Amino acid sequence: MDKTEHAMALKEAKFDINELFFSITDQESTILSGNEVFVRISGYSKEELIGSFHNIVRHPDMPKIIFKTFWDYLKADKPIVAYVKNQTKEGNYYWVLASVFPLNDQYVSIRIKPTTKLFAAAKELYFKLLMAESRGGMEESGNILPELLRALGYEAYEHFMRDALLDELKERQTLVSKVDINNNYNEPSPSLQKLRTVHGYSCELMDQYDAWFDKIDLFTGVKSTFEEKGYKLRELARDIVFLSLNASVSSYKVENGGETFGVLARDIRFNAKENDALIADIDTVVQQFSDSLNATVFSVSAMRLQIEMVTYFIQEVSCQNNDTQIPGLIENICTLMALVVTYSEKSKQVQLELDHQIQGALKYLDQLEQQMMYLGYIQIYGIIEAAGSHDESVRFGVIFSQLKTLVQETTHEIEIMQKMGQNFSAENRLLMKKSEGIDIILNRLHEEMLSIKKMEH
Incomplete structure (x- = not known):
């Protein structure tokens, strides 16, 4: 051949x-x-x-x-x-x-x-990398990898791999059915009998992680909304700054009553600067929040995969009904469980950070909301003053009407972020509470493994 x-x-x-x-x-x-x-x-x-x-x-x-x-x-x-x-x-x-x-x-x-x-997209990406490698070696394929990732919508490989794991696990959930190992062997030895209990705990643990896994859409939804709304707030704040400058310039053109409009313009400008500072703080927290959410999504996905591997491995060995494999089973399960424990601890730490970050974001949003209320008062007073002004060349009524629109739009964006942030905070704290139950199951699993190990000695 x-x-x-x-x-x-x-x-x-x-x-x-x-x-x-x-x-x-x-x-x-x-x-x-x-x-x-x-x-x-x-x-x-x-x-x-x-x-x-x-x-x-x-x-x-x-x-x-x-x-x-x-x-x-x-x-x-x-x-x-x-x-x-x-x-x-x-x-x-x-x-x-x-x-x-x-x-x-x-x-x-x-x-x-x-x-x-995403798997199909990755195969196409690999083909392009291989073509580049054939032309200029690994250096050339390395040079085009970031560009190819950006074409798929990813700024870094880390983001690509997070979505790959998440998407594959979601699809896997819909395709894979659970197996009851109790029906797969008869008259088990004491060690294999113990595996029934271990398998039961691992299935229970997998159900717990499924409950977390089902919340991932909430995590990613909050992340994308906060990033989108944060960008929108920056745009609106910029528009308010420009409007304040326009109002300042226009106030000098008013022959009678220009001082009043000048004061209002300065108030708008001062308020706009404070808004900028608050939005910068919100931006910082949102970026930290986004990074923590990325870490949480990956940790939860990793734990879901790891505990499924534990469950599958116990099932695999149990169905073979082979006592000779028990010693190796114990060592491997302990290694796999060590991964679960490690990522469980990481996840709890990140959840604490998320709680701190979302509370910080809500605090800044509340302050920004107060700023918008004050700006709304300025706008109302400005409309009244503009209505009483006989100088139509400047058209201050238009300026304050535009300000009203900007205040309303900004307040709307703030309200969306506040509502989503509050809902997320409640869900995150609920998950943190549920993690106590996961710790209990992990401890039971550990105790059962120790029990099997003693039986083997």
């Missing part, structure tokens, strides 16, 4: 949407462990995989810049998510969405089958 015939014979390896798999490596990418799905799909035996570098499954179609990005993140002790095309021992291929998490001196990689439109 020549090279062309061989390439045509290659096909996609079987990887069902219901499956997911993990591998654990050291910091040099040496494979230390993995589950049976990883072994089956790779086409290698467990003995061939353990001790090998993870690039044993690397596919030549993968752009080198993606792996460089992988290592840039991991060496910085940051998790990374990427679409990856892998190669089996027989030369066939399979696509995964790989989420890799640094944990102490190891890396834990969890892979699911990608199915979304």
Whole structure:
């Protein structure tokens, strides 16, 4: 068989949407462990995989810049998510969405089958990177990567990978059905019997994270609304400043009563400057809030994936009804659970920051609302003065009518942000309260694992 015939014979390896798999490596990418799905799909035996570098499954179609990005993140002790095309021992291929998490001196990689439109976009992006790589090496593909990401609507890879994980998990929720392991084996050993309890807790934990996961649309909605409204407030504040300057200039043209209009113009200008300062404060808080929301969305998505991996792995081993695998199971579950605990703690910390930031934003919005009320009083007084003025050349009535419109529009934007911020604060505090229940389940899971470990000794 020549090279062309061989390439045509290659096909996609079987990887069902219901499956997911993990591998654990050291910091040099040496494979230390993995589950049976990883072994089956790779086409290698467990003995061939353990001790090998993870690039044993690397596919030549993968752009080198993606792996460089992988290592840039991991060496910085940051998790990374990427679409990856892998190669089996027989030369066939399979696509995964790989989420890799640094944990102490190891890396834990969890892979699911990608199915979304973003996956299709990523494959096209990879093709363009490969073309650039063929022309000018990894340097040229690295140069065009930011441009290609911007074309997809992302300012940075971090934003792309957050959406990739979120979109794939949302799609996965609609496609994957839960399995009851209690119907998959008979007369289990004491250790395997204990796994029923562990599996029950992990399913309960997954339900808890699903409740969080269902709130992600709220998180992203608040983020986009705050960013959009913050931009709108800046535009309106700029218009008020311009209007105050116009009013100042116009006041000098009034022959009788110009002093009154001059005072009103100065009040508008002073108010506008205070508004600028408040909006700058709101901008700062909104940016911090946006960053924290991004971190929360990623943490919740990561935890949802991690606990599903725990649940699936217990199910996988339990269905095999094999006591000899229990010791390795304990070690791997403990590693996976350590990830869940780590990200649970991170999420709680970020939620506290979110609560502080949203309260700060609401405080500034309340102050801005008061400023708008005062500006509204100025506008009303200005309208009255303009109505009594006999100097029609300046048309102060028009200026104060424009100010009225700007005050109303600004107040409207403030009210939207206040309402959404208050709703978010209530939901966030409710989730913080629910996290106490998650901690209880995590502790029970830990106790059951210790119990199984004692039985094995």
